Amino acid sequence: MRPRGDAPPTPLLTRRALGACLAAGTAAISLGHRAIAAPVGGSTMDPGLRDAALRGLAVVQYRGDPVGAAAARATALRLAETDPEGALLLRLYRKLDVLPSQSFRADMPPAAEADLRALHESIRDSRPVGFGYTDLSDQVSQRVVLPLVLVNPPQGVKLLAWCLKAEDYRQFFVRAMQGLIPQDGDFTAERMALLKGLADKEGV
Known part of the structure; x- marks a missing residue:
């Protein structure tokens, strides 16, 4: 696609x-x-x-x-x-987000600019994305998610999203994604409810 x-x-x-x-x-x-x-x-x-x-x-x-x-x-x-x-x-x-007094870890590889651009556009358009993902245990899986927000902790850029596979909120390091492709669909009507649920889960 x-x-x-x-x-x-x-x-x-x-x-x-x-x-x-x-x-x-x-x-x-x-x-x-x-x-x-x-x-x-x-x-x-x-x-x-x-x-x-x-x-x-x-x-x-x-x-x-x-x-x-x-x-x-x-x-x-x-x-x-x-x-x-x-x-x-x-x-x-x-x-x-990372605070001004902190810095990003130099030993962490950067996120791919093309992936970041695609994620920013998909968040803006409330459009699902699919990608392969390698977790911290080197386990590889395929994910389709509803992307909600990108954040910037010291370890590197993360996507916070609703994962259709897990049926729950998940965090993904953008640098660990492979083959990211925007998918068909539009979750504009659900975006506010998903953001509220994410804010509640994060305790903010």
Whole structure:
């Protein structure tokens, strides 16, 4: 089965663009208790910019800037009302992404760029993916999963997904995937329920 054609390249995210995404949160602090942080997510925002803004919000509290951390908290509260999916993703990024004070292990091989691109597109489109997987015990299996989110712990990039074989949530190192191919299907209607279940399982 062949994957769909490549999506147009995501615009380059500059410091200015990311700053614009987070400016509303900072404004909430300067305006006092009456201010409401503008939503990070929205139908008009480029998905790549939205994801970068969410990941930035997730680590603001670790940067030694209490003003920025307060702005991030205000924005997170607003997200729960204006962008429920974004609020869930933010909670997952806070729990599972690598912190600024940490670093990725140099002895771990990187994930293939083509696989990462395919996963980002499949997550965006709520499209299943299939791949071979070699686990930490060198056992090889074939998986078809509903990809939900990519996270970045120190050991390397992981996909968090609903696995159709296990009928449960599973985590997969992207570097351990082989022959990743997007599949036919669309789980848009189930995505929010799956994200909520994942957030509950991870305790976030």
